[in-house]
Amino acid sequence: MRIASLCSSSAANSSYIGSADSGVLVDVGCSYKSLLNRLSLCRTDISAVKVVLITHEHTDHIKGLKQFTKHSDVPVYASRKTGEFLLAGGHISKRENLFELSELGRIPADFEIKAFRTPHDSVESVGFSFVAPSGYKIAYFTDLGEITDSVREGAKGADFVFIEANYAPDVLAGNALYPAYVKERIASPVGHLSNDDSALYISHLVSNGTTRVMLAHLSRENNSPKRAFVAVAGKLSERGMRLNRDYTLDVAGVDNTAGEYIAV
Secondary structure, eight states, X not given: OEEEXXXXXXXXXXXXXXXXSSEEEEOOOSOHHXXXXXXXXXXXXXXXXXXXXXXXXXXXXXXXXXXXXXXXXXXXXXXXXXXHHHHHTXXXXXXXXXXXXXXXXXXXXXXXXXXXXXXXXXXXXEEEEEEOTTOOEEEEEOSOSSOOHHHHHHHTTOSEEEEEOOBOHHHHHTOTTSOHHHHHXXXXXXSOOBHHHHHHHHHHHHHTTOOEEEEEOOOXXXXXXXXXXXXXXXXXXXXXXXXXXXXXXXXXXXSXXXXXXXXX
16 A cells, blocks of 8 residues: 655645545545646656545645546545535536545555545545555545544544644734634634644554654645654654654655655
8 A cells, every 4th residue: 555645835735645546535626637647756646646635625635636536437526515515616526426425435545545534624525544454554634724533533543644734833924914813713723733733643653653744734734744753753853752763754746746656
């Protein structure tokens, strides 16, 4: 089982999880053309995508969905309210290819997939866990303002965690281009996780067995890969956890790179 971050930012988000010839796509936040190009960088053809999972309805997660469903009969799974939004807004081309997350058990995948609720200012956002036959577990969650019991349960026992580190608090506070209400929304319990929020939870996860971490959904305006990396690695170091001994840490970029295609 492999995870490829195809794009990750406040502008576009999509990831591929599976083998080189069969897997699932989480969100389609980039254009169809860009999706094809980014999959090819992973030596993966679009035909390998057997299922699409949607976390929520914000544009940076569904921008390319309509075009994708024009070209493919692959089933799309979303929460009930998110599915209603997709249909009402014309974001999916074929109604018959849309399914609710309650039907996830029907997916013919090489691993078990479960959804869990995440707190975000969307109609009904979710994260996902993926468990291979070997027991190896990936927990995937971005776009959440705080760590809830639902998230804790979804991430429990994860070997690999794909987690949001959206903003640096000092950068957001000093960003003169963002009005106060936007800053309040980002930092709210239904907004996004800061570097510090992520670092705190990751330290808990690593102390309980997580060994691989990828930081994701970084804001271009209010964060940077270096800031996020240093914040998380520094917090874990303070708690006696050593980078590349107790855990590995990567940062998902705006564009896919070979270093983000990780075998697990």
